[in-house]
Amino acid sequence: xxxxxxxxxxxxxxxxxxxxxxxxxxxxxxxxxxxxxxxxxxxxxxxxxxxxxxxxxxxxxxxxxxxxxxxxxxxxxxxxxxx
Amino acid sequence: xxxxxxxxxxxxxxxxxxxxxxxxxxxxxxxxxxxxxxxxxxxxxxxxxxxxxxxxxxxxxxxxxxxxxxxxxxxxxxxxxxx
Amino acid sequence: xxxxxxxxxxxxxxxxxxxxxxxxxxxxxxxxxxxxxxxxxxxxxxxxxxxxxxxxxxxxxxxxxxxxxxxxxxxxxxxxxxxxxxxxxxxxxxxxxxxxxxxxxxxxxxxxxxxxxxxxxxxxxxxxxxxxxxxxxxxxxxxxxxxxx
Amino acid sequence: xxxxxxxxxxxxxxxxxxxxxxxxxxxxxxxxxxxxxxxxxxxxxxxxxxxxxxxxxxxxxxxxxxxxxxxxxxxxxxxxxxxxxxxxxxxxxxxxxxxxxxxxxxxxxxxxxxxxxxxxxxxxxxxxxxxxxxxxxxxxxxxxxxxxx
Numbered sequence: 001x002x003x004x005x006x007x008x009x010x011x012x013x014x015x016x017x018x019x020x021x022x023x024x025x026x027x028x029x030x031x032x033x034x035x036x037x038x039x040x041x042x043x044x045x046x047x048x049x050x051x052x053x054x055x056x057x058x059x060x061x062x063x064x065x066x067x068x069x070x071x072x073x074x075x076x077x078x079x080x081x082x083x
Numbered sequence: 084x085x086x087x088x089x090x091x092x093x094x095x096x097x098x099x100x101x102x103x104x105x106x107x108x109x110x111x112x113x114x115x116x117x118x119x120x121x122x123x124x125x126x127x128x129x130x131x132x133x134x135x136x137x138x139x140x141x142x143x144x145x146x147x148x149x150x151x152x153x154x155x156x157x158x159x160x161x162x163x164x165x166x
Numbered sequence: 167x168x169x170x171x172x173x174x175x176x177x178x179x180x181x182x183x184x185x186x187x188x189x190x191x192x193x194x195x196x197x198x199x200x201x202x203x204x205x206x207x208x209x210x211x212x213x214x215x216x217x218x219x220x221x222x223x224x225x226x227x228x229x230x231x232x233x234x235x236x237x238x239x240x241x242x243x244x245x246x247x248x249x250x251x252x253x254x255x256x257x258x259x260x261x262x263x264x265x266x267x268x269x270x271x272x273x274x275x276x277x278x279x280x281x282x283x284x285x286x287x288x289x290x291x292x293x294x295x296x297x298x299x300x301x302x303x304x305x306x307x308x309x310x311x312x313x314x315x
Numbered sequence: 316x317x318x319x320x321x322x323x324x325x326x327x328x329x330x331x332x333x334x335x336x337x338x339x340x341x342x343x344x345x346x347x348x349x350x351x352x353x354x355x356x357x358x359x360x361x362x363x364x365x366x367x368x369x370x371x372x373x374x375x376x377x378x379x380x381x382x383x384x385x386x387x388x389x390x391x392x393x394x395x396x397x398x399x400x401x402x403x404x405x406x407x408x409x410x411x412x413x414x415x416x417x418x419x420x421x422x423x424x425x426x427x428x429x430x431x432x433x434x435x436x437x438x439x440x441x442x443x444x445x446x447x448x449x450x451x452x453x454x455x456x457x458x459x460x461x462x463x464x
Contacts, residue, residue, distance in 0.1 A: 158221065
């Protein structure tokens with residue numbers, strides 16, 4: 001599964017994208033978030049306030065704790081500021 | 084005093100403008116209208132429905148029976164349709 | 167700025183002229199009104215716009231001053247043509263520039279609504295059959311203008 | 316039509332392209348968003364716009380489809396740039412064409428409000444002091460978008 005990071009999340013994590021093999025116990029979005037935060041202090045800090053993080057699953061906004069079955073691409077990013 | 088007519092009022096009256104010497108008994112706008120309507124059937128018909136006539140005195144819209152003292156220019160025209 | 171002219175204008179060039187060399191502008195809204203092939207009647211071929219020279223300019227100045235007073239605008243422009251125009255030609259242009267998009271949008275809509283009900287212009291439609299028709303006042307235009315009272 | 320590109324665009328040429336040869340259009344509204352010299356911070360010198368290729372296009376298509384469904388539009392166009400832009404450069408263009416001006420005005424305002432809150436773009440401001448700053452979400456943008464719900 002591909003994970004994308006944009007804007008300050010990208011610069012803070014020092015990473016624009018990564019490809020991960022999901023451990024078997026990670027079934028839903030919340031599981032993935034816990035998995036990422038458990039990596040190190042940088043990830044934990046970046047995802048400490050989920051109010052300032054938006055999530056897209058296969059390029060569609062999600063706000064629920066969706067299943068990751070069959071998902072190809074997840075993106076984490078700050079609220080958008082285009083226009 | 085100059086009187087201007089625009090749009091269908093101009094074509095109906097066959098006149099874009101005229102200069103008239105006001106008779107002494109014509110003091111207000113309503114007096115002028117009666118004076119014009121008394122001229123002939125064409126003027127009477129043109130001014131028969133004042134709901135479809137707008138009036139500007141010295142290039143300012145008026146809706147009241149204003150005094151004509153010192154007035155240089157009166158215009159009669161249909162509701163505007165620009166833009 | 168207000169301009170009343172018979173000549174055609176170029177919307178893009180006018181927008182550019184208003185915004186060039188002003189780096190405080192974040193939002194520019196333009197409205198262009200064109201001669202379309204149906205209006206009061208069908209098969210409109212051309213329009214002739216009559217106006218009241220002198221009063222037209224005064225009314226447009228007043229309307230622009232109201233907008234500049236009501237919204238936070240960096241600049242504004244109204245161009246209104248008179249004379250004969252063919253199908254697809256631009257009749258009127260309103261451009262508003264502001265730091266903020268809501269001011270630019272609202273002011274442009276206000277300028278058009280007021281111009282439609284206050285500026286002394288009259289449209290004569292020429293149809294393909296050769297007949298002519300003075301365009302009638304629209305109640306929707308009156309209602310649109312009232313919402314700014 | 317939606318276009319996501321790094322190249323600059325010409326507002327006037329785009330408006331012309333949308334309206335030429337369509338004589339049913341009576342009203343064209345354009346919104347151009349420009350890099351201005353103040354935003355979250357003062358002394359903005361340039362902006363870099365990051366986006367999410369793929370999702371950006373999908374979101375813009377959805378927003379345009381909503382507008383075309385909600386208003387009576389002859390045509391519409393959204394151009395949004397990404398990459399680095401200097402002061403005064405155009406970032407975004409929305410053009411709406413309709414037989415009626417209220418549809419063109421409302422649809423353009425809606426497109427901008429939704430684009431501001433839904434399209435995955437992020438602005439990095441570069442200030443004259445050399446510092447960089449990710450622009451923050453604005454509550455006024457969220458409120459503006461809510462009014463169309």
